[in-house]
Every structure is written in structure tokens, then in C-alpha cells.
């Protein structure tokens with residue numbers, strides 16, 4: 375089967391197996407883009423081909439031989455083929471190379487500049503898995519904004535809301551992909567690995583991750599997240615100064631298995647906090663939010679980012695107010711220095 379334009383694949387694995395059969399060129403890099411236009415609001419759930427054809431038409435009108443990208447990743451995680459993968463893409467001026475050896479280019483439908491669409495769920499998963507495929511072959515992963523023209527970033531693409539380090543930590547599997555609650559699958563877990571949120575529902579969640587949780591809580595081991603497990607989680611959360619939800623999200627799992635004591639989590643700096651996609655969450659973030667008088671959501675989002683930047687502008691390393699521009703570096707990142715300044719004297 376030769377490469378065809380406009381084929382729709384349900385997920386990354388399905389597309390990748392098709393690509394393997396049709397790729398003879400050497401892939402030199404993987405270029406990551408967002409479309410900006412069309413954005414999520416233009417996606418109806420079924421107009422994949424219409425959006426793809428619209429982009430192709432726009433690219434033809436700019437003098438390209440066909441659509442610029444090899445594939446498009448839609449908000450539902452589905453993937454549509456574009457330009458033949460054996461041809462060099464129209465990714466970025468000066469970086470497209472020759473047909474025999476060239477970058478792979480994908481576009482994600484959406485405007486991922488801050489305050490607009492968010493890259494999440496199935497779309498994030500497909501983007502991460504496609505990127506992973508190339509990363510595992512030691513192929514360079516490049517965001518469009520890293521493809522400099524005269525030393526300058528051409529645009530924010532794939533969006534100021536998509537942090538490269540955060541994205542790459544998912545690609546490198548140093549951070550787990552967040553699993554949407556309504557899309558739970560039972561996977562085998564080990565004590566160290568967080569797979570999915572755990573909570574009580576009917577039918578009950580079952581698995582080795584539930585077993586690990588029950589072992590940790592020293593309750594009856596039956597692999598099933600029932601009311602007893604929920605109550606034990608609530609009790610654990612209460613004694614560890616966490617919100618008593620009875621639900622085990624990453625922060626709870628992490629606290630249970632990483633042996634981060636209540637004291638450490640509340641008092642000590644243990645990681646850099648910043649606005650990345652997907653959002654970081656944790657009790658350390660709640661603590662920063664309380665300090666900055668922003669709503670305590672436990673998620674490091676845009677509001678927290680802005681509050682951190684403002685605070686850095688107006689305070690020095692000792693946490694003292696300044697109005698002479700001699701504040702902390704305005705990074706939006708709560709690193710060790712900013713953390714110390716925030717909580718000094720508490």
C-alpha cells in the first residue's frame with residue numbers, strides 16, 4: 375500500500391505501523407508544530423478531512439507543492455496523513471532538507487499559545503507517542519520555535535503553553551501521561567509506577583495498582599477499590615495534611631510511595647514548579663498559592679504563573695519588597711531561590 379493523503383488513523387500506533395511500510399527516506403529530525411488556525415473551536419469531532427483539505431488548499435495557494443505537513447494530529451488524538459513521508463516537508467525555511475533525508479513534520483490542530491487551547495488528553499497522547507517513536511531512534515526532536523531564522527525564533531509554535539521540557543519528560547517517560555478519568559484501563563502496576571487515578575466507582579477498579587495501594591495502607595488485599603479502600607485513603611490523606619478526597623491522583627500516590635513526609639512536602643523545596651503542559655499539581659503548589667493569595671487549586675496554571683512573576687518582580691532574594699527593579703529574576707519558575715524567598719521567615 376503506497377502512501378495516500380487523507381487517511382485517518384485512530385491513534386499513534388495505527389499510524390506508525392502504516393508509516394513503517396511506506397517510509398524509505400531517512401528521517402533526520404522530528405519537527406513539532408501547532409496549526410494556530412484552525413483551533414480547537416473549529417473541530418466538530420467529525421470534520422477531520424474538511425480541516426485537512428482547508429490547510430492543503432491554503433498551502434497550495436502559498437505555492438507549496440502540496441500540504442506542508444506529513445501528518446495532522448486532531449483534538450481527539452486521531453491522525454490524518456498529509457504529504458508523503460518520503461518527501462521533505464515545508465516545515466521551516468532552511469530546515470526542510472532534501473527528499474532522501476529530511477525531517478518528519480507534524481501539526482497539532484490547536485492554538486496552544488497561553489490562554490487559548492490546551493494540549494491534553496488523546497491529542498497529547500498521540501503527539502507524545504509519535505515523538506517517542508523518533509526519540510527512541512535517537513532522532514532530534516525540535517519545536518518549530520527552535521528552528522531559528524537569523525538567530526531568532528520565527529514564532530511561538532507549537533505555542534507558548536507547551537513547555538518543551540514538560541513535553542519531553544512525557545516523551546522520555548520520566549513523567550507519566552495523565553490518564554483521563556473516563557478512559558480508564560486496567561494496567562499492571564508496580565509499587566513505584568503510577569498508572570491512573572484510583573477512586574471508588576461501580577464497577578470497582580481492579581488491578582495490581584489497587585493491590586499496591588492496599589499494601590501501602592495495610593488494609594485487606596483484594597485488588598478492588600471499594601468503600602473500605604476509599605475510607606482508608608481518606609484517613610491517610612487526613613493524617614498527611616492532604617485534601618481528604620478518597621481519590622488517589624498522582625500527588626497522593628507520589629506522597630504515599632516516594633516517602634515524602636508531611637513535613638518535607640509542606641516545608642521543603644523538592645522540585646522546580648512552573649507552568650508547563652500538562653499542569654503540575656501537588657501540595658507544594660497549594661502552598662505557593664496560599665502564600666501568593668491566589669485560589670488554592672493545587673494546579674500550577676496561568677494564574678499562578680502570573681502571580682509568581684509579579685512576586686518575583688517585587689521581591690528580592692530575601693523576600694523583601696523592592697520597587698527599584700532589583701527583584702528576583704522574573705522566570706515564573708519557583709526554583710530553590712524563589713521558594714526560599716517566598717517562605718523565608720515562616
Ligand SMILES: [Zn+2]
Pocket residue numbers: 406407408518531532
Ligand atoms: Zn509551526
